[in-house]
Every structure is written in C-alpha cells, then in structure tokens.
Amino acid sequence: MPSVLVLNGPNLNLLGTRRPEVYGTTTLADVERSCRATAAELGIGVDFAQSNHEGELVERIHAEGARVRRGESLGAVVNAGAYTHTSVALHDAIEGVDLPVIEVHISNVHRREAFRHHSYLSPVAVGIIVGLGVQGYDLAIRALHARGPGGWV
Ligand code: DQA
Secondary structure, eight states: OOEEEEEEOTTGGGTTTSOHHHHOSOOHHHHHHHHHHHHHHHTOEEEEEEOSOHHHHHHHHHHHHHHHHTTSEEEEEEEOGGGGGTOHHHHHHHHHHTOOEEEEESSOGGGSOGGGSOOSSGGGOSEEEESSTTHHHHHHHHHHHHHTTTOOO
16 A cells, blocks of 8 residues: 655644644644545555654655655655745755655745745645645645556656
C-alpha cells in the first residue's frame, strides 16, 4: 500500500489559535485526523509531520524522495509555512530528489502581503492549492492519489 507524506513547516503547530481570522480554528491534530480519514478512504497510508526547523524539513523531503524511488510513496503534500517564501534549501531538496509535491497554503497568499506572493516551492511542485482552507490538505492527498506513481507530466 503506497503512502503520502503530509509535511508542515514552521508555526503550523499553532494552527487553531494563531490568527484564526486568517487560518480558522481547526487545529493541526484535526487536520491530521482528516488526512488519515481521506487516505483510508483512498486505500493509501499517510505519514504526518510538522517541524519548525528548516533542516529537518529538508531531511524529511530527502527520505520521502527515497521512498518514492522504492515505490513506497506517491509524494508529499507540503505546507512549508513561511519557508515557502524564503527557502532555496527546500526548493533544492524537492528538486534534488525529484519528489512529487503538492504545495498547500490554507490562506490565499496572493490576497495577503507582497512578501507572501513569491514561492520558492511552486517551480518544483507538481501542483498548488492555495486559499481553500484546511480542506486543501485533503484535496492534495486526493490529487497525489489520482496522479499515481506515473505522474501527469
Ligand atoms: C501559510 C501561508 C504562509 O505565508 C505563512 O507563513 C504560513 C501559513 C498558509 O498555509 O496559508 O505559515 O503557508
């Protein structure tokens, strides 16, 4: 049974209490439950992780790339939080292991401050879901499942 990785970056552990007018009141534990239910419905596994440390996110990406190569994973759903807008290291990690990534943002970053408009991840993502709230995670899991191991492109 293949799996997907759902990887969350800095401050997403605060989901539910941090700026609820922007991110809502759903917690990361609620998101994890919902991702697990979606994956179970699709008959795939899910690994769910969050880190506030850039290097740890890089290492999770490398490990998932190896799992994809072994046919154990379909890819990753990545909400890199603020590292989206700053991290060449995450860009290079995804590109370096050729990891199929769906980039997710809970809020519509393009309606927000200009510094959130640029993403280092988008050029190396297979798809992007922005501004649909926490359901973006479930939609991204469905997208990786529909894409399968072969890929759209
Ligand atoms: C976010 C948007 C980012 O700009 C911000 O730094 C986050 C969350 C989102 O899910 O909307 O931490 O990725």
